[in-house]
Amino acid sequence: MKKISKGQVAVWILAILPVVLVAVVYQRLPAQIPIHWGLNGQVEYGDKWKLWIVAGMSLLMAVMFYFQPKFDPKRNNYEKFSVSYIGFQFILMLFMLALTGICITEALRPGTVDVAMLVCLFVSLLVVYIGNVMPKFRMNWFCGIKNPWTLSSEAVWRRTHRVAGRLYFASGVLGVIGAFIPNNIARFGLLLAPLLMASLVSTALSYLWYRAEQRVC
Structure with missing residues (x-):
């Protein structure tokens, strides 16, 4: 056991x-x-x-x-x-x-408690941590950037998660800064917009890298 x-x-x-x-x-x-x-x-x-x-x-x-x-x-x-x-x-x-x-x-x-500020701060710190450890993730079906291209190639998985880790880390840092802005819309905007962009960019890159890999093969 x-x-x-x-x-x-x-x-x-x-x-x-x-x-x-x-x-x-x-x-x-x-x-x-x-x-x-x-x-x-x-x-x-x-x-x-x-x-x-x-x-x-x-x-x-x-x-x-x-x-x-x-x-x-x-x-x-x-x-x-x-x-x-x-x-x-x-x-x-x-x-x-x-x-x-x-x-x-x-x-x-x-x-x-300033609930919006603390929630944005805590979520942003969580994203910072995820960005820090994401390059260490190995291919699996539950953690990380999971799509047909990362799950079809170890090389694409590793490359995607190295970039995604940096993007998520940067998104989390922006969220931490935004948490202290005295406006709830701005707070959540600085948290969610960069995070969404990081996910979209990582997904798009994984597709392009997979296509490039298939052309070489």
Whole structure:
């Protein structure tokens, strides 16, 4: 039986913490809690039991990430980037814990947190990390830039993810800067527009590189 790494155990502990946090404060929460923040700053409220859904997403994702390599035709490649794969899960669980903390804080003390700023900041930092580790990803069906061209050529996969890593890193940095702009539309624009562009450019390049590779062959 394959030994479970300490990193994987740490991921599972982080995945459980949002549920534990909700359980600890649940009785103190008001019946209606903030569940959605619009770009115009308007807050929508819902029943407090919905916070269990937010917290439970961490557990769901932790289970998904643990088992999905077992269903991947390229399952053996995960060993080649296992540290990056575990690291991504760890950062994602921290992100989900932070989101749960934001919801609880705003439920107990409304107006304490600049939600849009923190969400943009946390997402941008997550993108920075993804960009940093993306060149280490090896061909698989679940992580990275997955399209017919990257999944058909190891060379195209590696080349695409080297470029995509730089583009995603730069997108994340722009998002971090944008998070501190006191305008929600500008914040999300500086986060989403560069990220979309990075994805489109990476996909287009993978197609061109694959076509070039086929012409040579």
